[in-house]
Amino acid sequence: MNIVVCIKQVPDSAQIRVHPVTNTIMRQGVPTIINPYDLFSLEAALQLRDQTGGKVIVLTMGPPMAEDALRKAMGIGADKAVLLTDRFFAGSDTLATSFSLSMAITKIAEKEGPIDLVFCGKQTIDGDTAQVGPGIACRLGLNQLTYITSIEALDPKAREITVQRRAEGGVQVLKTKLPCMITMLEGSNIVRRGSMPNVLRAAREPILTLNAAAAGIEDVTRCGLRGSPTVVKKVFAPKPRADKAKLIDTTNRSTTDIANDAVDALFAAAPKLHTDLVGRAAQA
Amino acid sequence: MTEKAAPAPAAAAAPAAGGSRAGMKKELPERFRDYKHVWVLIEMERGQVHPVSWELLGEGRKLADKLGVELAGALLAGPGEAARKAVDEAFSYGADLVYLMEDPLLADYRNQPYAAAMTDLVNTYKPEILLMGATNLGRDLAGTVATTLATGLTADCTELAIDHEGSLAATRPTFGGTLLCTIHTLNFRPQMATIRPRVMAMPEAQEGRSGRVIRHALVMEESSVITKILDFIADANMDKAQLAYADIVVAGGMGLGRPENFKLVTELAAVLGAEYGCSRPVVQKGWLPAERQIGQTGKTIRPRLYIAAGISGAIQHRVGVEGSDIILAINTDPNATIFEFAHMGIVGDALQILPALTEAFRRILAVNRLAG
Ligand SMILES: Cc1cc2nc3c(=O)[nH]c(=O)nc-3n(C[C@H](O)[C@H](O)[C@H](O)COP(=O)(O)OP(=O)(O)OC[C@H]3O[C@@H](n4cnc5c(N)ncnc54)[C@H](O)[C@@H]3O)c2cc1C
Numbered sequence: 041m042n043i044v045v046c047i048k049q050v051p052d053s054a055q056i057r058v059h060p061v062t063n064t065i066m067r068q069g070v071p072t073i074i075n076p077y078d079l080f081s082l083e084a085a086l087q088l089r090d091q092t093g094g095k096v097i098v099l100t101m102g103p104p105m106a107e108d109a110l111r112k113a114m115g116i117g118a119d120k121a122v123l124l125t126d127r128f129f130a131g132s133d134t135l136a137t138s139f140s141l142s143m144a145i146t147k148i149a150e151k152e153g154p155i156d157l158v159f160c161g162k163q164t165i166d167g168d169t170a171q172v173g174p175g176i177a178c179r180l181g182l183n184q185l186t187y188i189t190s191i192e193a194l195d196p197k198a199r200e201i202t203v204q205r206r207a208e209g210g211v212q213v214l215k216t217k218l219p220c221m222i223t224m225l226e227g228s229n230i231v232r233r234g235s236m237p238n239v240l241r242a243a244r245e246p247i248l249t250l251n252a253a254a255a256g257i258e259d260v261t262r263c264g265l266r267g268s269p270t271v272v273k274k275v276f277a278p279k280p281r282a283d284k285a286k287l288i289d290t291t292n293r294s295t296t297d298i299a300n301d302a303v304d305a306l307f308a309a310a311p312k313l314h315t316d317l318v319g320r321a322a323q324a
Numbered sequence: 325m326t327e328k329a330a331p332a333p334a335a336a337a338a339p340a341a342g343g344s345r346a347g348m349k350k351e352l353p354e355r356f357r358d359y360k361h362v363w364v365l366i367e368m369e370r371g372q373v374h375p376v377s378w379e380l381l382g383e384g385r386k387l388a389d390k391l392g393v394e395l396a397g398a399l400l401a402g403p404g405e406a407a408r409k410a411v412d413e414a415f416s417y418g419a420d421l422v423y424l425m426e427d428p429l430l431a432d433y434r435n436q437p438y439a440a441a442m443t444d445l446v447n448t449y450k451p452e453i454l455l456m457g458a459t460n461l462g463r464d465l466a467g468t469v470a471t472t473l474a475t476g477l478t479a480d481c482t483e484l485a486i487d488h489e490g491s492l493a494a495t496r497p498t499f500g501g502t503l504l505c506t507i508h509t510l511n512f513r514p515q516m517a518t519i520r521p522r523v524m525a526m527p528e529a530q531e532g533r534s535g536r537v538i539r540h541a542l543v544m545e546e547s548s549v550i551t552k553i554l555d556f557i558a559d560a561n562m563d564k565a566q567l568a569y570a571d572i573v574v575a576g577g578m579g580l581g582r583p584e585n586f587k588l589v590t591e592l593a594a595v596l597g598a599e600y601g602c603s604r605p606v607v608q609k610g611w612l613p614a615e616r617q618i619g620q621t622g623k624t625i626r627p628r629l630y631i632a633a634g635i636s637g638a639i640q641h642r643v644g645v646e647g648s649d650i651i652l653a654i655n656t657d658p659n660a661t662i663f664e665f666a667h668m669g670i671v672g673d674a675l676q677i678l679p680a681l682t683e684a685f686r687r688i689l690a691v692n693r694l695a696g
């Protein structure tokens with residue numbers, strides 16, 4: 041089995057700060073991490089490899105420093121890593137990203153043999169669109185299984201996979217043919233920790249670096265900003281609300297009084313809610 | 325934005341470059357000139373329409389009126405009574421017409437038949453705007469459709485408008501919700517966007533409103549659909565849908581200190597007939613399950629009353645609750661950000677205020693019951 045896992049290096053957005061005057065992101069010193077959702081997919085891929093043999097190849101598109109993310113992933117257990125990097129990729133939207141990544145996957149298949157499974161994260165925490173995975177599947181003609189809560193069975197001989205997929209109001213049990221593209225739901229597994237031997241190997245292992253030409257992309261106008269149909273026209277901070285919360289007076293008042301005041305103030309502001317609640321209570 | 329030197333940002337969310345680029349100008353190619361009208365996917369699964377479809381019709385109505393065009397629902401469904409009912413409902417929520425594809429292959433969602441149906445519909449009838457819910461179904465489908473049509477897709481929008489050139493201006497949070505950005509698809513059609521449930525208000529249904537139905541056939545056999553549905557396991561508890569659509573929500577954050585203290589939240593919720601929820605760290609700590617999380621990466625809620633106890637009001641939480649009619653915040657810190665967007669506030673210890681509120685509501689509702 042050849043399994044490609046697409047991972048993205050993202051800023052640890054819990055630590056992003058916005059410059060109060062210029063409204064721009066202050067990225068300096070913000071640590072980067074592997075997109076957390078991608079780890080559940082990496083773990084699922086590693087489990088399948090452990091069961092059936094083969095290799096897990098992690099792939100990322102990003103600046104040269106995205107190599108860090110690849111090495112981390114190899115530390116967790118991935119066998120090989122591919123870095124897709126070129127200034128032509130800058131400013132890609134989902135359509136351009138899925139184009140470039142799918143070209144790289146085709147190139148990986150030329151070197152490593154046919155790819156049976158592609159894993160992507162459910163979504164990224166910076167792009168947050170959940171569209172790149174479906175985009176890759178569509179371009180490569182892979183059967184698409186998103187929001188997977190568990191992989192029930194994999195039959196490499198019959199080239200079939202059975203999964204559970206989160207849907208509205210329940211879970212679908214689906215069976216499809218390889219090759220396919222899977223995104224795992226968070227919490228669907230427990231991501232393993234890196235082992236010492238893997239971490240050591242990850243530090244030494246060569247990383248295959250592809251630029252646009254090496255990935256087989258002849259027409260670079262399909263990449264990056266130029267290959268992106270969407271245009272960002274404006275970036276701005278959310279408007280603060282004009283008036284702040286009306287505070288209930290708490291000076292020298294008992295908790296009971298404060299609560300009663302709050303309920304009175306609430307019902308004064310929302311009389312209809314009051315009548316509806318009373319009506320509901322009367323029926324109960 | 326120059327600081328987005330980041331990993332060739334995936335996503336429409338990637339505020340990429342400044343103004344100097346050809347695609348920034350609107351020069352719609354000839355082949356897209358006859359793309360007209362606003363469409364909304366009427367998302368139906370197992371005979372059930374997802375309410376986000378009606379929310380989007382409400383929003384789509386405004387866009388269509390602004391453009392002076394028609395609003396259409398696109399309904400992909402299994403044959404039967406449910407589909408007919410959904411068509412009527414679509415009219416009542418503002419659709420002028422419904423494109424109806426009824427086929428057994430569309431009864432349950434699968435990417436392949438749905439994507440084939442939707443792209444065929446778009447290629448045949450050429451909408452300029454196509455909106456879908458940012459649900460599991462909508463996101464799974466939108467990515468395939470946008471890629472097949474090679475058009476722009478803006479995910480998880482929080483605001484839609486038409487600009488002076490008649491283009492869709494789709495605004496969404498970016499950088500983990502710290503900023504907003506407005507994205508356009510200038511030179512490709514349709515302009516696609518997904519919107520999360522509850523972000524847009526539910527429109528009033530207008531009974532008796534009707535419209536045209538245009539039927540379109542799906543050209544596909546079950547034998548050519550590669551993914552097979554073996555089973556559907558319905559959820560035992562339907563909690564998930566209820567939180568997003570609850571009338572009243574009571575939530576607790578890290579300020580409650582310990583998992584046991586969430587009983588104060590659930591007790592107040594019980595008295596009010598409300599749903600309960602929490603902030604993200606509460607889920608990360610394992611105190612409550614993920615489906616209780618409110619905010620950007622959890623549920624968006626739009627209740628008539630939202631009570632937030634021990635929640636600081638980070639932007640990622642705020643974007644999920646801003647549609648609430650009234651927000652009452654309880655926080656020990658008078659400078660907590662939540663007081664900047666809550667309507668009412670109590671500066672105090674949630675561990676004392678919550679039980680007192682529960683008592684106060686219980687008393688007032690009981691008294692009224694006797695009186696009424
Ligand atoms: C990509 C990303 C996505 C995110 N998505 C979400 C999301 O969907 N939803 C979400 O909620 N968060 C989300 N977050 C996290 C968010 O940034 C905040 O960290 C989180 O909302 C804080 O939770 P909190 O307010 O419960 O905890 P804290 O920030 O720790 O705040 C606790 C508050 O309780 C108050 N307090 C303390 N003791 C008491 C007491 N006894 N009584 C009353 N008040 C008390 C404190 O003054 C403080 O204001 C996300 C973050 C990132 C980076």
Ligand SMILES: Nc1ncnc2c1ncn2[C@@H]1O[C@H](COP(=O)(O)O)[C@@H](O)[C@H]1O
Pocket residue numbers: 046047048049075077078099100101102134137141159160161162163164165167168169170171172173331332333334335
């Ligand atoms: N630059 C990238 N490099 C590798 N994988 C990516 C990249 N961008 C997105 N992906 C994959 O696509 C998934 C969905 O991304 P998004 O559409 O941005 O939410 C991610 O979880 C990754 O698995």
